[in-house]
Amino acid sequence: MVAAQWDNVLVLQTSFLGDTVLTLPLFGEIKRRFPLTKLTLFCSPQSRELAESCSAIDAVIVDDKKGAHRGLSGLRRQARRLREKGFTLALTPHKSLRSALILYLARIPCRVGFRQSKGWFLFNRLVNRPAERHDVERNLSLLNAFEIAIEDCHRGFLSVGIRDRQISLRPELQSAKRGGQRLLIGVNPGSVWATKRWDVKGYAQFIQLLKARWDCDVVIFGGPEDAQIAGAIREACASDCIDLAAKLTLGELPAALSACDVFVSNDSGPMHIAVARGVPTVALFCATTPALGFYPYSSNAVVLQKDLPCRPCSSHGGRRCPLGTEDCIRLIRPEHVLQAVEGLLERRAETKAAQGYRPEFVFV
Numbered sequence: 001m002v003a004a005q006w007d008n009v010l011v012l013q014t015s016f017l018g019d020t021v022l023t024l025p026l027f028g029e030i031k032r033r034f035p036l037t038k039l040t041l042f043c044s045p046q047s048r049e050l051a052e053s054c055s056a057i058d059a060v061i062v063d064d065k066k067g068a069h070r071g072l073s074g075l076r077r078q079a080r081r082l083r084e085k086g087f088t089l090a091l092t093p094h095k096s097l098r099s100a101l102i103l104y105l106a107r108i109p110c111r112v113g114f115r116q117s118k119g120w121f122l123f124n125r126l127v128n129r130p131a132e133r134h135d136v137e138r139n140l141s142l143l144n145a146f147e148i149a150i151e152d153c154h155r156g157f158l159s160v161g162i163r164d165r166q167i168s169l170r171p172e173l174q175s176a177k178r179g180g181q182r183l184l185i186g187v188n189p190g191s192v193w194a195t196k197r198w199d200v201k202g203y204a205q206f207i208q209l210l211k212a213r214w215d216c217d218v219v220i221f222g223g224p225e226d227a228q229i230a231g232a233i234r235e236a237c238a239s240d241c242i243d244l245a246a247k248l249t250l251g252e253l254p255a256a257l258s259a260c261d262v263f264v265s266n267d268s269g270p271m272h273i274a275v276a277r278g279v280p281t282v283a284l285f286c287a288t289t290p291a292l293g294f295y296p297y298s299s300n301a302v303v304l305q306k307d308l309p310c311r312p313c314s315s316h317g318g319r320r321c322p323l324g325t326e327d328c329i330r331l332i333r334p335e336h337v338l339q340a341v342e343g344l345l346e347r348r349a350e351t352k353a354a355q356g357y358r359p360e361f362v363f364v
Contacts, residue, residue: 005088006034012092017269020047027056049250079105157276183216186260190226193317195287204236206334287317301359336364
C-alpha cells in the first residue's frame with residue numbers, strides 16, 4: 001500500500017453545489033487530524049465561490065468539465081495542471097471514471113476512492129461506500145482508508161463553518177431584521193430538477209397562510225434561473241415578499257440565509273447551505289426520497305414527503321413526472337408546511353436547537 005503523505009492534499013468533488021456542501025465535514029476532519037501544509041478542493045464552477053468562503057479550504061481549482069475543460073483534451077490539461085501542483089495525496093467521493101482518471105494522470109502518489117467508482121482500478125487505496133448512510137457520512141468514510149471510523153469523526157458542520165464575509169445584508173433584509181421582532185421566513189422554490197420543485201400554487205398558498213398566522217416577512221431565494229418562478233409566486237400570493245431571486249451572489253447567500261428564522265426549501269443546494277449555517281429548515285421532498293442520503297443533516301429540520309410507490313423516479317428526480325400525475329408535488333399541502341414551520345418555531349422558543357444529525361421525517 002502506498003504511504004500516505006499528509007502534506008499537499010487534494011479533494012476532488014466536481015458534482016452539484018449541494019454535494020460540495022456535504023463534503024465540508026470531510027475537509028474539517030482532515031484539517032483537525034493531520035498536519036497539512038495545504039488542502040485544496042477541485043470543484044465545479046458553480047461551487048467555487050462557496051468553497052472559497054470555507055475556512056477549512058486553503059485553495060480552490062475549478063474544473064469546467066461541461067465547458068472549457070470538456071472532452072479528452074480538457075481532461076489531459078486538467079491532469080497536467082494538477083501534476084504541476086505536486087499533490088502528495090488525493091481523495092474523491094466522486095464516482096465517475098473521469099475523476100479517477102484525472103487523479104491517475106496527475107501522478108498523485110496516494111489516491112483514495114470508492115470501490116463502487118467506475119474508475120476503481122485507478123486508485124491505490126479503496127474503501128466501500130456505505131450506500132445506506134447520509135452523504136456526509138459516506139464522504140467521511142473515505143478516511144476508513146486510514147483506519148478512521150465514521151463514528152470517530154466530527155460529523156457536523158459547526159467544526160467547518162462557512163466564513164462570515166464582511167458582507168452587508170441587502171437593504172431589504174436589513175429593514176426586515178431591524179428590531180428583531182418580526183419573523184423572517186425564507187423560501188427556496190428552485191431546484192435543478194423540475195420534479196424536485198414544489199409547485200407555484202403551493203408556495204403561494206403557504207405564504208398566504210404564513211401572513212395570516214404571523215406578522216412576518218417572507219424572503220424568496222433563488223438563482224437567475226429561478227427568477228421567473230419567484231415572480232409567479234409573488235403574483236399568485238398577492239402579498240408583499242422580499243424577492244432576492246437572482247439578486248445574491250453565492251458568496252452572499254450563507255449570510256442571507258442565516259438571517260432567516262426558518263427556511264423552507266425544495267431538496268437542493270441552498271437547503272444544505274441553510275443546514276450548514278444552523279438555520280431551522282423545512283425540506284420538501286417531491287420526486288426524491290431521504291433514503292438516497294441527501295436529507296438535511298440536522299435534528300433541527302423537518303422533511304415533508306408523500307408515501308408513494310413511484311418515489312424516487314430516479315436518483316436526481318427527472319425533468320417531468322414519468323406517470324404524468326405529479327402526485328409527489330401536488331399532494332403536499334400548504335397546511336402541512338405551515339405545521340412544520342410552527343413546530344420548528346415552538347421548538348426554538350422552548351429550548352436550544354436540537355443536537356444531532358437526523359431530522360424529523362413526516363409523511364403527509
